[in-house]
Amino acid sequence: xxxxxxxxxxxxxxxxxxxxxxxxxxxxxxxxxxxxxxxxxxxxxxxxxxxxxxxxxxxxxxxxxxxxxxxxxxxxxxxxxxxxxxxxxxxxxxxxxxxxxxxxxxxxxxxxxxxxxxxxxxxxxxxxxxxxxxxxxxxxxxxxxxxxxxxxxxxxxxxxxxxxxxxxxxxxxxxxxxxxxxxxxxxxxxxxxxxxxxxxxxxxxxxxxxxxxxxxxxxxxxxxxxxxxxxxxxxxxxxxxxxxxxxxxxxxxxxxxxxxx
Ligand SMILES: Nc1ncnc2c1ncn2[C@@H]1O[C@H](COP(=O)(O)OP(=O)(O)OP(=O)(O)O)[C@@H](O)[C@H]1O
Numbered sequence: 119x120x121x122x123x124x125x126x127x128x129x130x131x132x133x134x135x136x137x138x139x140x141x142x143x144x145x146x147x148x149x150x151x152x153x154x155x156x157x158x159x160x161x162x163x164x165x166x167x168x169x170x171x172x173x174x175x176x177x178x179x180x181x182x183x184x185x186x187x188x189x190x191x192x193x194x195x196x197x198x199x200x201x202x203x204x205x206x207x208x209x210x211x212x213x214x215x216x217x218x219x220x221x222x223x224x225x226x227x228x229x230x231x232x233x234x235x236x237x238x239x240x241x242x243x244x245x246x247x248x249x250x251x252x253x254x255x256x257x258x259x260x261x262x263x264x265x266x267x268x269x270x271x272x273x274x275x276x277x278x279x280x281x282x283x284x285x286x287x288x289x290x291x292x293x294x295x296x297x298x299x300x301x302x303x304x305x306x307x308x309x310x311x312x313x314x315x316x317x318x319x320x321x322x323x324x325x326x327x328x329x330x331x332x333x334x335x336x337x338x339x340x341x342x343x344x345x346x347x348x349x350x351x352x353x354x355x356x357x358x359x360x361x362x363x364x365x366x367x368x369x370x371x372x373x374x375x376x377x378x379x
Contacts, residue, residue: 124316124338127157131190132290132322133178138187140173147173149346151187155290155322160312162325162333165343171326174343175292178324179211180204192289209237212288212321214280216295220267227263230254230282237286249285256318257281257311273304277311284319291315291323297332309335 133155140148147170155161163171176182177189180196189196194207220229230250234241254260257277267275276296283291296312297305309332315321325336333340333354340357342350342365350357350365357365 124158124160125320126159126338130157131155132157132192133324134188134190135178136188138174138177138189139185140170140177140182141185147346148177148184151346151348153341153348153351155324157322158316158320159338160316160323160325160336162327162337162340163343164327164330164333164340166328169343170346171343172294175294175324175326179208179213179292209286210289212280212283212286212291214283214291214293214296216298220275220278220282222267224267225263226254226259226265226267226270226278229267229278230285233282233286253281253285256284256314271304272300273307276300276304276308280311280315284315287319288321291319291321293323293325293327295327295329296325297327297329302331305329305332306335308332312336 131154133153135151135153138148138151139146151174153161163174165171173182177184178191178196180199183197191207192210194203196204196207199207220226221232224232227247227250230253231246234246234249250263251260254263257280259274259277259281262270262274262278267278270278291312293312296308300308312323312325312332313336316323323336325332327333337354339351340354341348342357344350344365350362
Protein backbone atom coordinates (compact mmCIF):
# COMPACT_ATOMS: atom_id res chain seq x y z
CA UNK A 119 0.00 0.00 0.00
CA UNK A 120 1.22 3.48 -0.86
CA UNK A 121 2.16 5.07 2.48
CA UNK A 122 2.00 8.66 1.37
CA UNK A 123 -1.44 10.34 1.54
CA UNK A 124 -2.57 11.84 -1.75
CA UNK A 125 -5.03 14.72 -2.14
CA UNK A 126 -7.07 13.62 -5.11
CA UNK A 127 -10.00 15.55 -6.60
CA UNK A 128 -12.06 12.80 -8.20
CA UNK A 129 -14.48 15.33 -9.70
CA UNK A 130 -11.80 16.72 -12.05
CA UNK A 131 -10.08 14.61 -14.71
CA UNK A 132 -6.93 16.29 -16.05
CA UNK A 133 -6.51 13.55 -18.65
CA UNK A 134 -9.50 11.78 -20.08
CA UNK A 135 -9.07 9.01 -22.67
CA UNK A 136 -11.96 7.24 -24.37
CA UNK A 137 -11.94 4.25 -26.69
CA UNK A 138 -8.42 4.90 -27.96
CA UNK A 139 -7.05 2.82 -30.82
CA UNK A 140 -3.63 2.93 -32.49
CA UNK A 141 -2.09 0.57 -35.02
CA UNK A 142 1.10 0.60 -37.06
CA UNK A 143 0.20 -1.25 -40.25
CA UNK A 144 -1.02 -4.65 -39.16
CA UNK A 145 0.36 -4.22 -35.63
CA UNK A 146 -2.61 -3.31 -33.43
CA UNK A 147 -1.02 -1.70 -30.36
CA UNK A 148 -3.84 0.11 -28.52
CA UNK A 149 -7.24 -1.53 -28.80
CA UNK A 150 -9.78 0.45 -26.81
CA UNK A 151 -8.04 2.29 -23.97
CA UNK A 152 -10.13 4.23 -21.42
CA UNK A 153 -8.54 6.23 -18.63
CA UNK A 154 -9.29 9.17 -16.37
CA UNK A 155 -6.38 10.71 -14.50
CA UNK A 156 -7.83 12.76 -11.66
CA UNK A 157 -6.37 15.97 -10.30
CA UNK A 158 -3.66 15.19 -7.78
CA UNK A 159 -3.56 11.48 -8.64
CA UNK A 160 -0.64 9.21 -9.55
CA UNK A 161 -1.66 6.49 -12.00
CA UNK A 162 0.91 3.81 -12.79
CA UNK A 163 0.69 2.13 -16.18
CA UNK A 164 2.23 -1.29 -15.87
CA UNK A 165 2.91 -3.67 -18.70
CA UNK A 166 5.51 -5.81 -20.35
CA UNK A 167 7.81 -4.51 -23.05
CA UNK A 168 6.16 -3.65 -26.32
CA UNK A 169 2.61 -3.41 -24.95
CA UNK A 170 2.21 0.21 -26.04
CA UNK A 171 2.95 2.24 -22.93
CA UNK A 172 5.22 4.68 -24.73
CA UNK A 173 2.79 4.95 -27.63
CA UNK A 174 0.11 5.98 -25.11
CA UNK A 175 2.35 8.73 -23.67
CA UNK A 176 3.18 9.95 -27.18
CA UNK A 177 -0.53 10.21 -28.02
CA UNK A 178 -1.23 12.09 -24.78
CA UNK A 179 1.52 14.58 -25.60
CA UNK A 180 0.41 14.97 -29.22
CA UNK A 181 3.51 13.36 -30.75
CA UNK A 182 1.40 10.61 -32.33
CA UNK A 183 -2.16 10.79 -33.62
CA UNK A 184 -4.76 8.24 -32.55
CA UNK A 185 -6.58 6.19 -35.20
CA UNK A 186 -9.79 6.35 -33.22
CA UNK A 187 -11.00 7.68 -29.88
CA UNK A 188 -10.50 10.89 -27.92
CA UNK A 189 -7.77 12.19 -25.65
CA UNK A 190 -8.50 15.27 -23.57
CA UNK A 191 -5.70 16.91 -21.61
CA UNK A 192 -6.57 19.80 -19.27
CA UNK A 193 -9.87 20.15 -21.09
CA UNK A 194 -8.37 20.30 -24.60
CA UNK A 195 -8.76 17.62 -27.24
CA UNK A 196 -5.12 17.04 -28.15
CA UNK A 197 -5.82 15.80 -31.65
CA UNK A 198 -7.63 19.04 -32.58
CA UNK A 199 -4.92 21.49 -31.48
CA UNK A 200 -2.73 23.41 -33.91
CA UNK A 201 1.05 23.54 -33.42
CA UNK A 202 0.96 26.70 -31.31
CA UNK A 203 -1.84 25.41 -29.07
CA UNK A 204 -0.03 22.11 -28.68
CA UNK A 205 3.15 23.90 -27.64
CA UNK A 206 1.20 25.88 -25.04
CA UNK A 207 -0.37 22.68 -23.69
CA UNK A 208 3.01 20.90 -23.57
CA UNK A 209 4.34 23.64 -21.30
CA UNK A 210 1.83 22.46 -18.71
CA UNK A 211 3.12 18.89 -18.97
CA UNK A 212 6.41 17.81 -17.45
CA UNK A 213 8.14 14.97 -19.28
CA UNK A 214 10.57 12.84 -17.37
CA UNK A 215 12.01 10.48 -19.95
CA UNK A 216 14.80 7.98 -19.55
CA UNK A 217 16.89 9.76 -22.14
CA UNK A 218 16.22 13.31 -20.90
CA UNK A 219 19.85 13.72 -19.93
CA UNK A 220 21.36 16.85 -18.46
CA UNK A 221 23.73 19.01 -20.48
CA UNK A 222 27.18 17.80 -19.40
CA UNK A 223 28.91 21.08 -20.16
CA UNK A 224 26.54 23.13 -17.98
CA UNK A 225 26.45 23.44 -14.19
CA UNK A 226 23.34 22.35 -12.32
CA UNK A 227 22.31 26.04 -12.09
CA UNK A 228 22.64 26.48 -15.87
CA UNK A 229 20.81 23.22 -16.59
CA UNK A 230 17.89 24.37 -14.46
CA UNK A 231 17.86 27.95 -15.76
CA UNK A 232 17.79 26.82 -19.38
CA UNK A 233 14.10 25.79 -19.68
CA UNK A 234 13.05 29.02 -17.97
CA UNK A 235 15.03 31.40 -20.17
CA UNK A 236 13.99 29.46 -23.28
CA UNK A 237 10.27 29.29 -22.48
CA UNK A 238 9.76 32.52 -20.54
CA UNK A 239 11.43 35.31 -22.46
CA UNK A 240 11.57 38.46 -20.37
CA UNK A 241 12.08 36.63 -17.07
CA UNK A 242 14.66 38.49 -14.98
CA UNK A 243 17.97 37.01 -13.80
CA UNK A 244 16.80 37.37 -10.20
CA UNK A 245 13.59 35.47 -10.91
CA UNK A 246 15.56 32.69 -12.60
CA UNK A 247 17.98 32.45 -9.67
CA UNK A 248 15.10 32.35 -7.19
CA UNK A 249 13.29 29.63 -9.14
CA UNK A 250 16.48 27.56 -9.47
CA UNK A 251 17.13 27.77 -5.71
CA UNK A 252 13.53 26.90 -4.87
CA UNK A 253 13.37 23.85 -7.11
CA UNK A 254 16.73 22.61 -5.82
CA UNK A 255 15.46 22.94 -2.27
CA UNK A 256 12.31 21.05 -3.26
CA UNK A 257 14.30 18.12 -4.63
CA UNK A 258 16.73 18.20 -1.69
CA UNK A 259 19.84 19.17 -3.65
CA UNK A 260 20.50 22.83 -2.79
CA UNK A 261 24.18 22.04 -2.28
CA UNK A 262 24.57 20.87 -5.89
CA UNK A 263 23.91 24.26 -7.51
CA UNK A 264 27.46 24.85 -8.75
CA UNK A 265 28.29 21.24 -9.56
CA UNK A 266 28.65 19.67 -12.98
CA UNK A 267 26.40 16.68 -13.83
CA UNK A 268 29.47 14.40 -13.95
CA UNK A 269 30.07 15.12 -10.26
CA UNK A 270 26.64 13.80 -9.25
CA UNK A 271 25.46 10.26 -8.54
CA UNK A 272 22.92 8.58 -10.85
CA UNK A 273 20.12 9.27 -8.38
CA UNK A 274 21.14 12.92 -7.97
CA UNK A 275 21.24 13.38 -11.75
CA UNK A 276 17.76 11.91 -11.96
CA UNK A 277 16.59 14.35 -9.26
CA UNK A 278 18.08 17.28 -11.17
CA UNK A 279 16.43 16.00 -14.37
CA UNK A 280 13.06 16.01 -12.61
CA UNK A 281 13.83 19.47 -11.12
CA UNK A 282 14.48 20.77 -14.63
CA UNK A 283 10.96 19.69 -15.55
CA UNK A 284 9.42 21.04 -12.33
CA UNK A 285 10.91 24.49 -12.74
CA UNK A 286 8.21 25.23 -15.34
CA UNK A 287 5.55 24.31 -12.75
CA UNK A 288 3.74 21.64 -14.80
CA UNK A 289 0.22 20.56 -13.89
CA UNK A 290 0.80 17.04 -15.20
CA UNK A 291 3.91 14.87 -14.95
CA UNK A 292 4.58 11.99 -17.33
CA UNK A 293 7.30 9.68 -16.05
CA UNK A 294 8.60 7.10 -18.52
CA UNK A 295 10.41 4.31 -16.66
CA UNK A 296 11.65 6.55 -13.84
CA UNK A 297 13.61 3.80 -12.09
CA UNK A 298 15.02 1.99 -15.12
CA UNK A 299 18.70 1.23 -14.74
CA UNK A 300 18.86 2.38 -11.11
CA UNK A 301 19.86 0.19 -8.16
CA UNK A 302 17.15 -0.61 -5.55
CA UNK A 303 18.23 2.10 -3.09
CA UNK A 304 18.38 4.81 -5.73
CA UNK A 305 15.05 3.57 -7.12
CA UNK A 306 13.47 3.92 -3.68
CA UNK A 307 14.84 7.48 -3.53
CA UNK A 308 13.23 8.33 -6.89
CA UNK A 309 9.93 6.74 -5.81
CA UNK A 310 9.96 9.03 -2.77
CA UNK A 311 10.70 12.02 -4.97
CA UNK A 312 7.73 11.19 -7.23
CA UNK A 313 5.48 11.25 -4.16
CA UNK A 314 7.08 14.46 -2.85
CA UNK A 315 6.50 16.12 -6.23
CA UNK A 316 2.84 15.06 -6.13
CA UNK A 317 2.45 16.63 -2.72
CA UNK A 318 4.52 19.81 -3.16
CA UNK A 319 3.57 20.68 -6.75
CA UNK A 320 0.02 19.26 -6.69
CA UNK A 321 0.78 17.47 -9.93
CA UNK A 322 -1.22 14.65 -11.47
CA UNK A 323 1.02 11.97 -12.91
CA UNK A 324 1.17 9.02 -15.22
CA UNK A 325 4.06 6.76 -14.33
CA UNK A 326 5.03 4.17 -16.89
CA UNK A 327 7.04 1.31 -15.50
CA UNK A 328 7.64 -2.42 -15.31
CA UNK A 329 8.97 -1.98 -11.79
CA UNK A 330 6.41 -3.35 -9.34
CA UNK A 331 8.16 -1.76 -6.36
CA UNK A 332 7.83 1.63 -8.06
CA UNK A 333 4.17 0.87 -8.85
CA UNK A 334 3.43 -0.05 -5.28
CA UNK A 335 5.26 2.94 -3.80
CA UNK A 336 3.92 5.67 -6.10
CA UNK A 337 0.60 4.55 -7.58
CA UNK A 338 -2.73 5.66 -6.19
CA UNK A 339 -4.10 3.45 -8.94
CA UNK A 340 -2.45 0.87 -11.14
CA UNK A 341 -3.57 0.22 -14.70
CA UNK A 342 -2.25 -3.01 -16.19
CA UNK A 343 -1.88 -2.97 -19.95
CA UNK A 344 -2.39 -6.33 -21.61
CA UNK A 345 -3.17 -6.97 -25.26
CA UNK A 346 -3.77 -3.30 -26.06
CA UNK A 347 -6.24 -2.66 -23.25
CA UNK A 348 -6.30 -1.92 -19.56
CA UNK A 349 -7.08 -5.36 -18.36
CA UNK A 350 -7.22 -4.39 -14.71
CA UNK A 351 -7.34 -1.06 -12.85
CA UNK A 352 -7.38 -0.31 -9.14
CA UNK A 353 -5.14 -0.07 -6.10
CA UNK A 354 -2.01 -2.23 -6.11
CA UNK A 355 -3.70 -4.70 -3.78
CA UNK A 356 -6.86 -4.84 -5.90
CA UNK A 357 -4.93 -5.44 -9.09
CA UNK A 358 -2.67 -8.13 -7.73
CA UNK A 359 -5.29 -9.85 -5.63
CA UNK A 360 -6.48 -11.23 -8.90
CA UNK A 361 -7.23 -14.61 -10.36
CA UNK A 362 -6.13 -13.43 -13.79
CA UNK A 363 -3.34 -15.77 -14.92
CA UNK A 364 -1.53 -13.18 -17.04
CA UNK A 365 -1.48 -10.63 -14.21
CA UNK A 366 -0.31 -13.25 -11.75
CA UNK A 367 2.45 -14.37 -14.06
CA UNK A 368 3.60 -10.73 -14.43
CA UNK A 369 3.63 -10.38 -10.64
CA UNK A 370 5.44 -13.67 -10.09
CA UNK A 371 8.00 -12.86 -12.77
CA UNK A 372 8.89 -9.53 -11.16
CA UNK A 373 8.68 -10.31 -7.48
CA UNK A 374 9.39 -13.98 -7.15
CA UNK A 375 11.74 -14.71 -10.04
CA UNK A 376 13.33 -11.28 -9.67
CA UNK A 377 13.02 -10.41 -13.35
CA UNK A 378 13.09 -6.87 -14.60
CA UNK A 379 10.72 -7.54 -17.52
N1 LIG B 1 6.32 4.95 -34.77
C1 LIG B 1 6.16 3.62 -34.77
N2 LIG B 1 6.09 2.94 -35.93
C2 LIG B 1 5.91 1.60 -35.95
N3 LIG B 1 5.78 0.83 -34.85
C3 LIG B 1 5.84 1.45 -33.66
C4 LIG B 1 6.04 2.87 -33.56
N4 LIG B 1 6.06 3.20 -32.25
C5 LIG B 1 5.89 2.03 -31.56
N5 LIG B 1 5.75 1.00 -32.40
C6 LIG B 1 5.51 -0.39 -32.00
O1 LIG B 1 4.42 -0.42 -31.09
C7 LIG B 1 4.64 -1.41 -30.08
C8 LIG B 1 4.52 -0.76 -28.71
O2 LIG B 1 5.65 0.10 -28.50
P1 LIG B 1 5.90 0.90 -27.15
O3 LIG B 1 7.21 1.59 -27.34
O4 LIG B 1 4.74 1.75 -26.83
O5 LIG B 1 6.03 -0.27 -26.10
P2 LIG B 1 6.28 -0.15 -24.55
O6 LIG B 1 5.13 -0.81 -23.87
O7 LIG B 1 6.54 1.28 -24.17
O8 LIG B 1 7.58 -1.01 -24.41
P3 LIG B 1 8.86 -0.82 -23.47
O9 LIG B 1 8.39 -1.17 -22.10
O10 LIG B 1 9.83 -1.82 -24.00
O11 LIG B 1 9.33 0.59 -23.63
C9 LIG B 1 6.00 -2.02 -30.35
O12 LIG B 1 5.82 -3.22 -31.05
C10 LIG B 1 6.68 -1.00 -31.24
O13 LIG B 1 7.60 -1.61 -32.11
